[in-house]
Amino acid sequence: MSTTSPVWVEIDAGAIAHNLDVVRGEVGITTRLCGVVKADAYGHGIPVVLPILMAAGVDTIGITSNQEAEEARRRGFSGRIIRLRAALREEIQEGGRLDIEEWVGGGDHAGVVIAAARSLGRPLSVHLSLNSTGLSRDGMDWDEPQSQPHLRRIAASPELAIVGICSHFPCEDADDVRAGTLTFRNQAGAAERVLGAPRGRFEKHCATSYAALTIPDSRMDMVRIGAALYGDTSAAVPGLRPAMRLVSRIAAINPYPAGSTVGYDRAARIDRASRLAVITVGYADGYPRTLGGRAHVLVHGTFAPVIDRLAMNSLVVDVTQVPSAQIGDEVVLYGRQGSAQIRSADIERASGTIAAGSYTAWARLNPRVVVDVAASEAVPTL
Numbered sequence: 001m002s003t004t005s006p007v008w009v010e011i012d013a014g015a016i017a018h019n020l021d022v023v024r025g026e027v028g029i030t031t032r033l034c035g036v037v038k039a040d041a042y043g044h045g046i047p048v049v050l051p052i053l054m055a056a057g058v059d060t061i062g063i064t065s066n067q068e069a070e071e072a073r074r075r076g077f078s079g080r081i082i083r084l085r086a087a088l089r090e091e092i093q094e095g096g097r098l099d100i101e102e103w104v105g106g107g108d109h110a111g112v113v114i115a116a117a118r119s120l121g122r123p124l125s126v127h128l129s130l131n132s133t134g135l136s137r138d139g140m141d142w143d144e145p146q147s148q149p150h151l152r153r154i155a156a157s158p159e160l161a162i163v164g165i166c167s168h169f170p171c172e173d174a175d176d177v178r179a180g181t182l183t184f185r186n187q188a189g190a191a192e193r194v195l196g197a198p199r200g201r202f203e204k205h206c207a208t209s210y211a212a213l214t215i216p217d218s219r220m221d222m223v224r225i226g227a228a229l230y231g232d233t234s235a236a237v238p239g240l241r242p243a244m245r246l247v248s249r250i251a252a253i254n255p256y257p258a259g260s261t262v263g264y265d266r267a268a269r270i271d272r273a274s275r276l277a278v279i280t281v282g283y284a285d286g287y288p289r290t291l292g293g294r295a296h297v298l299v300h301g302t303f304a305p306v307i308d309r310l311a312m313n314s315l316v317v318d319v320t321q322v323p324s325a326q327i328g329d330e331v332v333l334y335g336r337q338g339s340a341q342i343r344s345a346d347i348e349r350a351s352g353t354i355a356a357g358s359y360t361a362w363a364r365l366n367p368r369v370v371v372d373v374a375a376s377e378a379v380p381t382l
Contacts, residue, residue: 263308
């Protein structure tokens, strides 16, 4: 691929379509699938991902911002759009024209949604969030004394058209998901009775990628699939392909003697004569500074360590063990190169934080290039 940019993000559209097929094969065709495209489709781009979902017949998507819903509607998506968090009143009112199904994040938040519906002059379709899994973020806790009075007020509010009852898991742990699933099933059924609806009236959903692909009981009426679409899930499902690469080039290579210090604050010192390469990406491009001295990149399919404390727009890699490396060569900071791969787990181990915190930002900060790479065999990792 040819580009004049010093750093870019490659999105493999074929991998996303492939991953969707894998997920469908695992959860079955009778379970509704909500394709999660929040954070601009986890940095992969709604313009890239939405046509793939639409072509596959996915009629429900999950967003968090009005801008994401606007983009989906503008691109011809006429299906259901569910907001996957509690929204501010102003957001709800502004998004009213986009037919967003809102997430009711507790009894008090129901009042916010009611006020927005009154301002819009029509009922809003909503999903009622329960704290059945112990996330304690935006769900109504069943054990709180006010939970049932809140539910009765919600049931009596003509401004709210309840279409779903939902929750969200805090852990990617099979036992935790099993326990949370059972609690949610029981509490969702009890909530239906308080709401005056027969059991099974409302769509129940709590499973995201890990849960849906690990614990079949968690699938219920709908699964919300985000990470697995993009090939980044800890679920033990074979065949998923990472759909993103962060790519740069070698700008310069120089030999330095043993004992040389490298980078800001002299954070590194080389103990042998080394060839050091400057890569044209830094923390301003979304590559976390915490990776300096801890991460590896790929040069000619070989793992090469990042040794300096990153600069704003560059970093230094030791390519002594890659004698063929030269100026202009491709460097992969995330994703696959040849038979090797930098995975999310590698980024997380080196940075101490979730990889999605980085890759959701990369395409906002750097050019995004869409490719369609044929599937290849399993690759080694660090």
